[in-house]
Amino acid sequence: MKKPISSSDKIVIFGAGLVGTLLGILLAKRGFKIEIHEKRPDLRHKIYSSLRSINLALSHRGWRSLALAGLEEKVKEMAIPMPGRVIHDTQGIEKYFAYGKDGQAIYSVSRSRLNCLLLDEAENLPNLKIYFESKVEKFAFDKSVAYVADVEGLRQRIEADAFIGSDGAFSAMRYEMMREDRFYYEQHYIEHGYKEFTIHPGKDGKWALNPNGLHIWPRKSFMMIALPNQDFTFTATLFFPFEGEKSFKKIQNPDQIKSLFSDEFPDFMEIVPDYVQQYHQHPDASLVTIRCAPWNNKNFLLIGDAAHAVVPFYGQGMISGFEDCRLLMEKLDNNPKSWSELFADFYSFRNKDADAIAELALDNFIEMRDLVASPDFQLEKRIEKEIVEAGVADWIPLYTMVTFTDLPYSEARKRGLEQAIILRQIRESSNWSSLSDAEFRLKVLEKWNTMQFRTPEGIS
Amino acid sequence: MKKPISSSDKIVIFGAGLVGTLLGILLAKRGFKIEIHEKRPDLRHKIYSSLRSINLALSHRGWRSLALAGLEEKVKEMAIPMPGRVIHDTQGIEKYFAYGKDGQAIYSVSRSRLNCLLLDEAENLPNLKIYFESKVEKFAFDKSVAYVADVEGLRQRIEADAFIGSDGAFSAMRYEMMREDRFYYEQHYIEHGYKEFTIHPGKDGKWALNPNGLHIWPRKSFMMIALPNQDFTFTATLFFPFEGEKSFKKIQNPDQIKSLFSDEFPDFMEIVPDYVQQYHQHPDASLVTIRCAPWNNKNFLLIGDAAHAVVPFYGQGMISGFEDCRLLMEKLDNNPKSWSELFADFYSFRNKDADAIAELALDNFIEMRDLVASPDFQLEKRIEKEIVEAGVADWIPLYTMVTFTDLPYSEARKRGLEQAIILRQIRESSNWSSLSDAEFRLKVLEKWNTMQFRTPEGIS
Numbered sequence: 071m072k073k074p075i076s077s078s079d080k081i082v083i084f085g086a087g088l089v090g091t092l093l094g095i096l097l098a099k100r101g102f103k104i105e106i107h108e109k110r111p112d113l114r115h116k117i118y119s120s121l122r123s124i125n126l127a128l129s130h131r132g133w134r135s136l137a138l139a140g141l142e143e144k145v146k147e148m149a150i151p152m153p154g155r156v157i158h159d160t161q162g163i164e165k166y167f168a169y170g171k172d173g174q175a176i177y178s179v180s181r182s183r184l185n186c187l188l189l190d191e192a193e194n195l196p197n198l199k200i201y202f203e204s205k206v207e208k209f210a211f212d213k214s215v216a217y218v219a220d221v222e223g224l225r226q227r228i229e230a231d232a233f234i235g236s237d238g239a240f241s242a243m244r245y246e247m248m249r250e251d252r253f254y255y256e257q258h259y260i261e262h263g264y265k266e267f268t269i270h271p272g273k274d275g276k277w278a279l280n281p282n283g284l285h286i287w288p289r290k291s292f293m294m295i296a297l298p299n300q301d302f303t304f305t306a307t308l309f310f311p312f313e314g315e316k317s318f319k320k321i322q323n324p325d326q327i328k329s330l331f332s333d334e335f336p337d338f339m340e341i342v343p344d345y346v347q348q349y350h351q352h353p354d355a356s357l358v359t360i361r362c363a364p365w366n367n368k369n370f371l372l373i374g375d376a377a378h379a380v381v382p383f384y385g386q387g388m389i390s391g392f393e394d395c396r397l398l399m400e401k402l403d404n405n406p407k408s409w410s411e412l413f414a415d416f417y418s419f420r421n422k423d424a425d426a427i428a429e430l431a432l433d434n435f436i437e438m439r440d441l442v443a444s445p446d447f448q449l450e451k452r453i454e455k456e457i458v459e460a461g462v463a464d465w466i467p468l469y470t471m472v473t474f475t476d477l478p479y480s481e482a483r484k485r486g487l488e489q490a491i492i493l494r495q496i497r498e499s500s501n502w503s504s505l506s507d508a509e510f511r512l513k514v515l516e517k518w519n520t521m522q523f524r525t526p527e528g529i530s
Numbered sequence: 531m532k533k534p535i536s537s538s539d540k541i542v543i544f545g546a547g548l549v550g551t552l553l554g555i556l557l558a559k560r561g562f563k564i565e566i567h568e569k570r571p572d573l574r575h576k577i578y579s580s581l582r583s584i585n586l587a588l589s590h591r592g593w594r595s596l597a598l599a600g601l602e603e604k605v606k607e608m609a610i611p612m613p614g615r616v617i618h619d620t621q622g623i624e625k626y627f628a629y630g631k632d633g634q635a636i637y638s639v640s641r642s643r644l645n646c647l648l649l650d651e652a653e654n655l656p657n658l659k660i661y662f663e664s665k666v667e668k669f670a671f672d673k674s675v676a677y678v679a680d681v682e683g684l685r686q687r688i689e690a691d692a693f694i695g696s697d698g699a700f701s702a703m704r705y706e707m708m709r710e711d712r713f714y715y716e717q718h719y720i721e722h723g724y725k726e727f728t729i730h731p732g733k734d735g736k737w738a739l740n741p742n743g744l745h746i747w748p749r750k751s752f753m754m755i756a757l758p759n760q761d762f763t764f765t766a767t768l769f770f771p772f773e774g775e776k777s778f779k780k781i782q783n784p785d786q787i788k789s790l791f792s793d794e795f796p797d798f799m800e801i802v803p804d805y806v807q808q809y810h811q812h813p814d815a816s817l818v819t820i821r822c823a824p825w826n827n828k829n830f831l832l833i834g835d836a837a838h839a840v841v842p843f844y845g846q847g848m849i850s851g852f853e854d855c856r857l858l859m860e861k862l863d864n865n866p867k868s869w870s871e872l873f874a875d876f877y878s879f880r881n882k883d884a885d886a887i888a889e890l891a892l893d894n895f896i897e898m899r900d901l902v903a904s905p906d907f908q909l910e911k912r913i914e915k916e917i918v919e920a921g922v923a924d925w926i927p928l929y930t931m932v933t934f935t936d937l938p939y940s941e942a943r944k945r946g947l948e949q950a951i952i953l954r955q956i957r958e959s960s961n962w963s964s965l966s967d968a969e970f971r972l973k974v975l976e977k978w979n980t981m982q983f984r985t986p987e988g989i990s
Contacts, residue, residue, distance in 0.1 A: 240709065248717070249700065252772075252816050256716040257708070312712070356712050 072408045077101040079231035079409075082216060084206050084243055086113075088181070089374035089391035090236030091188040091200075095139045096399050098198040105230070106198070107218050109205040109237075114186050125297040125305045126184065127152065127284065127385035128177040129473045135392035138399065144187060149177035150298045156283035157442060162337030166283065167442075167451070170470050176284065176385060178297040209233070209246045211367045232409040233370045236391070239360055241376030247367055254363040260381060260432070262292065262309050263318055263354040269296055269304035269342050277302050278341040286438055289334050292316065293439035306338070309439065310354075318354045357381045359428050363421060366413035373398070378424035383435040384472060390427050390479070394420065426479040430472060430486075449502055450493040456514040463518075465489065492521060532868045537561040539691035539869075542676060544666050544703055546573075548641070549834035549851035550696030551648040551660075555599045556859050558658040565690070566652070567678050569665040569697075574646050585757040585765045586644065587612065587744065587845035588637040589933045595852035598859065604647060609637035610758045616743035617902060622797030626743065627902075627911070630930050636744065636845060638757040669693070669706045671827045692869040693830045696851070699820055701836030707827055714823040720841060720892070722752065722769050723778060723814040729756055729764035729802050737762050738801040746898055749794050752776065753899035766798070769899065770814075778814045817841045819888050823881060826873035833858070838884035843895040844932060850887050850939070854880065886939040890932060890946075909962055910953040916974040923978075925949065952981060 079102050083090045086108035098104045128149060136142045153175040154168040169176060192198050201218075207225065208217040216233055219225045235243030248255050272278040279285055281298035285306075296306035311317040321330050327346050331339045339345055360379035365372040374391030381387075398416050406412035441447040457465050468486030471477045477485075496517045505513065539562050543550045546568035558564045588609060596602045613635040614628040629636060652658050661678075667685065668677040676693055679685045695703030708715050732738040739745055741758035745766075751774075756766035771777040781790050787806050791799045799805055820839035825832040834851030841847075858876050866872035901907040917925050928946030931937045937945075956977045965973065 245705075252719045254718055256718075258714055258716075259712040 072410060073231075074407060075231075075402075075405075075409060075412070078103065080105070080229075081232045081234065082107065082228055082230040083234045083236055084108075084216075085235065085237035085241075085376070086189060086192075086200050086202070087236065087238060087374075088185050088188060088388050089395065090234075091185065091192050092135065092139060092392060093234060093236055093373065093395045093398070094198050094200075095141075095188065095192050095195065096395055098192070098195040099139070100399075100402070101197065104195075104198040105228070106192070106200045107204040107206060107228075108200065108202050109242075110202065112189070112200075112202045113182060114189060125299070125307075126179045126181050126388060127297065128179050129385060129389060131386075131393045131396075131476060132389040134476065135389075135396040138396055139191070141187070141191060145179065145184060146177070148183055148187070148300060149179045150281055150300060151175035151177055152282060152284045152297070154283050155442070156280060156285045158285060158287045158335075158337055159443070160289075160334060160336070162340075164280075170467075170474050174470075174474050175282075176473060178284075178299070180299060181388075206237070206242050209243060209370065211247075211250070211370055214369045231369065232413075235370065235372045235376045236374045237376050239358060239375045239379035241372060243370065244362060244372055244376050247370070247372070248362070250367060254361070256359075256361045258359045258361075260357050260359070260435075261311055261313070262435075263312050263356050265308045265310065265318070265349065265352050265354050267294075267306040267308065267342055267345060267348045267352065269306050269338075271302035272341065275302060277304065279304060286442060287335055287338060288439050288443040290440045290443075294335055294338060295438070306342070309357075309435070312354070312356075359432065361425065361428060363417075364414075365417045365421065366410070369409045369413070371413040371416065378421075378428060380428045380431040381435060382431070383438055384427065384431040386427050386431060386472065386479075390424065393476075423479040426483040427472075430468075430479065430483055446497065450497050452510070453496055453502075453514050454489075454493055456511050457518060460511075460515055460518075462515065496521060532870060533691075534867060535691075535862075535865075535869060535872070538563065540565070540689075541692045541694065542567065542688055542690040543694045543696055544568075544676075545695065545697035545701075545836070546649060546652075546660050546662070547696065547698060547834075548645055548648060548848050549855065550694075551645065551652050552595060552599060552852060553694060553696055553833065553855045553858070554658050554660075555601075555648065555652050555655065556855055558652070558655040559599070560859075560862070561657065564655075564658040565688070566658070566660045567664040567666060567688075568660065568662050569702075570662065572649070572660075572662045573642060574649060585759075585767075586639045586641050586848060587757065588639050589845065589849060591846075591853045591856075591936060592849040594936065595849075595856040598856055599651070601647070601651060605639065605644060606637070608643055608647070608760060609639045610741055610760060611635035611637055612742060612744045612757070614743050615902070616740060616745045618745060618747045618795075618797055619903070620749075620794060620796070622800075624740075630927075630934050634930075634934050635742075636933060638744075638759070640759060641848075666697070666702050669703060669830065671706075671710070671830055674829045691829065692873075695830065695832045695836045696834045697836050699818060699835045699839035701832060703830065704822060704832055704836050707830070707832070708822070710827060714821070716819075716821045718819045718821075720817050720819070720895075721771055721773070722895075723772050723816050725768045725770065725778070725809065725812050725814050727754075727766040727768065727802055727805060727808045727812065729766050729798075731762035732801065735762065737764065739764060746902060747795055747798065748899050748903040750900045750903075754795055754798060755898070766802070769817075769895070772814070772816075819892065821885065821888060823877075824874075825877045825881065826870070829869045829873070831873040831876065838881075838888060840884075840888045840891040841895060842891070843898055844887065844891040846887050846891060846932065846939075850884065853936075883939040886943040887932075890928075890939065890943055906957065910957050912970070913956055913962075913974050914949075914953055916971050917978060920971075920975055920978075922975065956981060 081097055081102050081104050083094050083104065083106045086106045090106055094104045094106045133142055136145050154166050157165045193200060203221045204218045206216055206218050214229060216228045217225055218228060235241050237243060247253050269278050277298055279296065285296040287294040292310045294306055294308050296304040298304050313319050321327055324346050327349050331345055358379055359381055362377065365377040373394045397420060401412055401416050406415060454467055458467065468482060468489065471482035471485065499517055500513060541557055541562050541564055543554050543564065543566045546566045550566055554564045554566045593602055596605050614626050617625045653660060663681045664678045666676055666678050674689060676688045677685055678688060695701050697703060707713050729738050737758055739756065745756040747754040752770045754766055754768045756764040758764050773779050781787055784806050787809050791805055818839055819841055822837065825837040833854045857880060861872055861876050866875060914927055918927065928942060928949065931942035931945065959977055960973060
């Protein structure tokens with residue numbers, strides 16, 4: 071069980087989704103013998119039209135992991151940069167807010183196209199084999215054995231040096247671990263679900279909205295977002311309560327739907343004339359946060375959503391899984407004594423960051439659907455911009471730390487909370503209306519200087 | 531699915547443990563056709579010597595449910611009353627604290643003997659049949675069907691009007707519900723485990739300690755308890771951290787065990803001379819809290835530990851399951867329209883009480899292992915006793931509400947929290963040392979009168 075890691079080791083990965091396939095590529099490139107078992111059929115032969123696949127917003131951490139696999143350039147070709155948010159109010163008026171500095175953007179990518187690319191790349195590697203419609207049924211953690219079954223139900227015993235479960239939020243490996251003693255587990259669905267809409271191209275055959283932005287219709291208790299696709303469509307997603315006054319449960323007939331959209335999304339109605347039909351045809355889907363501990367059990371490891379599924383509001387779900395892959399490779403470079411030691415070490419090192427991104431993602435839903443439209447929030451963002459531009463401190467906005475740096479999520483969250491306190495203190499310390507840009511800047515710096523004595527530990 | 535409840539309905543119960551068997555009896559007495567499927571062999575033919583079965587402390591709510599089944603008297607014959615706690619300090623000195631008023635006691639009962647009695651009673655009913663070694667494998671919630679398999683793996687399809695999962699903390703029905711959309715689930719192991727010891731009879735062949743008490747050796751971060759058995763033994767349980775300075779992990783060799791017991795449990799060592807051997811032979815077991823929501827899915831219901839497993843420190847684990855049974859019968863008396871309506875109603879009505887007893891049980895561990903030995907705690911108990919005896923208010927001590935009344939756990943917890951604040955305020959408002967009993971009483975009443983203006987809402 072504790073034998074040293076050797077380059078001839080066999081590693082079995084469960085799940086040929088985005089994270090599992092990338093991990094397979096990274097491990098295969100180091101010479102290990104890789105088998106990936108995926109319970110579904112090959113995605114490339116049969117595109118699932120589940121209509122339940124919030125678009126990906128790829129950002130820094132994601133690119134770094136793709137670069138490690140040598141795939142950054144290929145993926146960039148299928149990506150549309152979104153350097154900022156475009157906020158739509160109930161009058162249909164748009165406001166643009168850059169995400170970061172010039173050149174900083176998140177990228178809209180099709181989840182299934184990226185998965186197909188990764189599968190193609192993976193299958194080009196001689197020491198990597200993918201088995202589709204191969205469902206894992208049972209694990210023997212003590213024996214380093216798993217049992218998989220094919221579509222006919224024929225069971226096969228697999229021995230390997232290590233097993234990694236990247237089989238998603240409903241991971242079979244995790245369900246087995248859950249029955250082991252002292253395994254902490256929690257699945258928590260939020261009160262909102264989501265429903266997808268397609269925004270078709272406009273009359274000129276091009277995008278009906280500015281493609282270089284993530285569009286948000288924030289409505290306090292709910293919101294719509296839209297991300298561009300390369301075929302000139304957008305994928306829009308309505309995040310909406312399951313129950314209550316305005317909810318999937320209450321809004322069902324065409325009149326109710328029309329009334330909701332004309333009150334809340336008048337500009338959206340115009341570019342999506344079949345919104346009533348889409349509302350009816352597309353399913354409501356739920357959103358879950360999954361926390362568990364530990365992720366490792368002897369030579370078995372959970373990774374990505376299988377270990378830490380988060381809500382999609384920070385665009386870090388898959389990306390945190392991609393980052394898991396990179397960090398696992400870095401740990402592997404430190405010559406761990408055995409797979410079980412590597413997995414235990416990876417878990418202890420990484421779990422606080424998974425907890426942090428789960429919280430950040432829940433918080434960002436409130437920011438996106440509510441705060442983003444509030445004058446106080448916008449004022450604080452403007453104050454923050456001045457602080458950053460003045461370069462007066464080692465200050466990085468929270469969104470930037472999460473999206474455009476590699477800082478551990480837990481550190482980003484800690485610093486973000488500290489910075490939020492300071493921003494609120496500065497905002498509340500004065501009246502900011504009717505100031506010129508120059509006066510505003512001067513006042514921020516002045517306040518900042520007096521604040522130095524009141525800043526929490528860790529911010530200098 | 532929504533057909534009315536009829537007395538000829540068939541109800542299938544999973545689990546022939548304490549709760550499932552009692553529920554079977556109660557439902558069978560109302561004329562329903564009952565099948566109980568239990569995955570283990572018949573307990574009565576083969577006593578499981580798992581050594582992992584904290585004794586039962588039966589109290590009011592438990593007796594009420596047993597009375598409903600006409601079994602109160604029979605069970606009382608196998609029960610030993612424990613009217614108070616006996617606290618052992620590190621010098622081996624004992625102090626006795628009554629649990630309630632005269633005549634109020636909790637009762638030590640053997641879990642397996644009680645289960646055997648219930649199984650015998652159940653099998654005497656003509657419309658109740660128990661199938662042992664019948665393991666449920668799959669559920670079809672939509673079709674009101676379950677699939678069970680016998681020891682040979684032969685699968686059988688069972689149709690019924692209702693299905694109730696009383697299959698314990700690791701409920702198979704709950705694992706299936708967990709895969710349904712929007713099911714909340716959490717399993718949380720505490721950092722302490724437990725290990726059982728047997729205290730053999732003394733030289734005179736009788737109990738080595740006073741049998742009319744629940745013995746506690748509180749040691750702040752851990753504790754030992756002991757409950758009497760009718761065969762003149764006691765079952766003792768060490769609740770001890772799994773990890774850390776003093777823990778199951780650290781204390782392993784005979785010297786370490788001896789040193790622990792001579793420092794902490796000198797009087798226990800004397801009456802359990804083979805404590806080192808028992809420490810080695812008896813397993814460490816873990817303690818879990820399980821919360822989930824909802825407990826119902828169409829004609830399927832979770833009950834007892836399957837719905838809400840709690841840690842054992844309030845002695846309310848099985849008892850809350852017994853109370854579930856009684857409350858379900860009361861709901862059934864209200865002529866619900868269908869089983870699914872009954873189950874939905876039962877869940878909405880009962881879940882806050884399950885949450886409350888889970889918290890109360892966790893809190894009571896701290897009380898038992900730590901507070902109980904603190905002078906402040908003992909002083910507050912004495913103040914509380916004066917308040918109760920003076921009858922100045924509608925005041926019932928928390929332990930009494932939980933143990934000797936039927937108040938919903940959630941209400942008991944709320945009132946208990948409010949009362950705790952008042953007790954602390956009274957204690958902190960004065961110096962209580964060197965007062966005679968009469969002076970003490972007078973001062974409590976005086977403080978109580980001034981407190982009237984500061985009491986939280988809900989206490990008058």
